[in-house]
Amino acid sequence: MQVSLDINGASVALDLDARTTLLDALRNHAGLTGSKKGCDHGQCGACTVMVNGRRINSCLTLAVMHEDDEITTVEGLAEGNTLSPLQRAFISHDGFQCGYCTPGQLCSATAMLDEAAKGWPSNVTADLENATPLTDEEISERMSGNICRCSCYPGIVEAIREAADAPAQKTGAEA
């Protein structure tokens, strides 16, 4: 069937089987291979993209369900040729080795920072009433859906911390 998706600000018309996952639509039909397939089961996070600013596992959702949504993939995180602060921080903090989890980590972390800034609690948030600082423990918990088999977690957390602290302490994180 014909589907029109809004991917990274561009409208893309695709002819898809109705059962095509968003991940397969991106990789196999829209030519955007940045999003990775690690498990195809919603268990590794390599396929994470943002839909209307919220992170989802694109292997667990069907493309046809997202006709009117704004989809952002790793290819859409930079402004033109300028990498986002988070992308730059991943490079400077060695937030990857093989790089296969990186697109998912970046999409996940971008949306996660926004969730935290809006005060959404996580499983380890002690105080549900007041803004909780984005501690390393909070970051780890909130990023636990994105596996890195190379175990670059220290670099990933540092990179996210740097990006979180950068824009005017919006998140209420500790410096």
Place this chain on the structure above:
Amino acid sequence: MSVGKALPHDSGPLHVSGQARYVDDIPAPAGALHLAFGLSHVARGRITKMDLDAVRAAPGVVMVLTAADLPRPVDVAPGAHDEPLLSDKAVHFIGQPLFLVVAESHLEARKAARLGRVEIAEEPPILTIEQALEADSRFEDGPRVWTKGDASGAIMGAPHRLQGRIEMGGQEHFYLEGQAALASPQEDGGMHVASSTQHPTEIQHKVADALGLPMAAVRVETRRLGGGFGGKESQGNALAVSCAIAAHLTGRSCRMRYDRDDDMIVTGKRHDFRIDWEVGFDGEGRIEGLDVTQYARCGWSQDLSLAVADRAMLHADNAYLLPSARITSHRLKTNMQSATAFRGFGGPQGVLGIEAALDRIARHLGLDPVEVRRRNYYAPMTEGEQGHPHLEVAPGETWQEAPEDSDLASRGSGEDLPREPVAPATRNATPYGMEVTDFVLHGMTDRLLETSDYAARRAEITEWNAGSPVLKRGIAFSPVKFGISFTLTHLNQAGALVHVYQDGSIHLNHGGTEMGQGLFRKVSQVAAEVFGVDPARVRITATDTQKVPNTSATAASSGSDLNGMAAKAACEAIRGRMAEALASLHQCEARAVRFAEDHVEVGGDRISFARAAQIAYEARVSLSATGFYKVPDLSWDRIKGQGRPFFYFAHGAAVTEVAIDTLTGENRILRCDILHDAGRSLNPALDIGQIEGGYVQGAGWLTTEELVWDERGALKTHAPSTYKIPACSDRPRDFRVALWDQPNPAASIYRSKAVGEPPFMLGISAFLALSDACAACGPAEPALDAPATPERVLAAVRRARG
């Protein structure tokens, strides 16, 4: 200076923007076909009937192949010729490929593969160690046994004796990028293969063999892997060969990737081990004799198991001088996935055996476990000792004709060319007779105990535990001494190809593959160092069997050691020629020409490197060179277990603190301090990344990662939903990693040391800390097995309580 700098990974900007291409990201050539295997659902038996009509009739299916349909017998084993690509009627494990489906799409191929009706006359599978021993189901004629002195006599005569057993599970690689390959037919019968492999030469060899082509007609390219960890040393053969055969038969490009569950069901994993040990020691905890028996479940085919089991034996001593030892190794053949290489390659299993024994000794004598370890250490490297008693290449090498089709480039090929063993070494020697001359763990231990505040924390933990009935904490130290070199001696060679273009840009190619370890960056730093240029001038290119032939797998931690040296040789050859050309123009000596800071200084002039390249070109100087390197000074007889299999040893030490909940067995790593010996690091940032990653992966192996097969031999943990890989929140809360920055006494590349595998074994300290926490629950021995899942921790707590 570019060597020694903490430069980021070479593909950083590509990774963060999603532009870094892996095999399955390569745009499909027009008309590309997709492949999937039909798999066995029985662990052992013979195929009596294969009805594949429904498969052939399924939508999109172009071709279905069984072993009988292949143009020639096709084997995908890395050496032993015991792995037919598709079953030849015999069925050896659940997940074995029986037939191959070629279809228009990945999904159609997979769906069709499910439609096969295969009848198999089942036989009882051999799964457990007991079953394998009973049936004498093993590789090689019997157990391998290496001895040093009279271990039994020493144990009998020792003041104290203990014996024990530790079981340790295997480990799924879970490289985040699954196995993948893409083959495209070329003119004149040639084949191009893109493969996610650590061993392009082996893929080339196996594809050539399958198609009846000379190796020169097959080209294999590998730009990067989304993780390898040993799982892509031999396990990619089946996919690449299938793609090549199908491409050959259809004339179309063919690609294949395993779905994650298939990947876990089909491919080999780390060998699980049982280790029985008996040790005799004095009242101070000094070992007098050790008798170790290792049982490895190798799965259905030999793969690299002999070399893995050898390395487990080679590390049965870890960092400790054993006055006498007997090491026995059983390589058992079972109806399971064929266990394969995994970071450490048997080393971690060997090390865990003796570490468990040392902890028992310490608990038995009521001594601090660190002190017991220190007393058993090898003697330290002495000042001025260069770590090289045998600088000559072993004399009297004899060459034996290899069997015609043997896969010489693989660690699975078993026998090495025979060599004269070096004279058995004396006092400070390993059980296999290699003198240890570069041992630095004494100094490292002192420093780590100090920086981690070990003594005070141990005292504090003991006190805290006394007042905490439910939660218990534990702390442990563990060292590692890891031998660097392929134990199949002839694999210790590498090649590189370097071009300097007339605009001064540099093209670098070598035989190693990039799987995240930062090899390409490190080798580019070496090239930049030789030419005295900015590393940005060095263009890193995909590993390609057409550029550098006859490469060894990127494995055994040897990537930068071998390829760095080869690249250095190539760069030095070109630099030498450039210097001569410039010197003769300036009528000075070539020796006086200096390459630094992106410039060349010659006869008082300072010109840019680009200008120098242009001048050399105009002077008709060849600006292209190959480089070659072979590791000197190795000599090893694996049957006798005697010789000098390693170029040098790399060391590391860790202190880990954990907490357990004695009601649930749940546990956490609270803090980890590591001091690791990377020699004079080529790139401290990349090395620290390897150390952190290796530790977490090692700790994962021994804590959360549990493989479970049912009684039919089916792997039940075949997805990340049931197989727990460490996540961000599983890393140590407090993680402090430092480098022991002393130059390698062996003449390695810029005196650095290999760093891929050794830190994996530091994860053992997490396991020992859990064991320590369990031991704090009562007077008895907890006898914790690995992986220390909450269930096992709980059982150990009960045992400790007595």
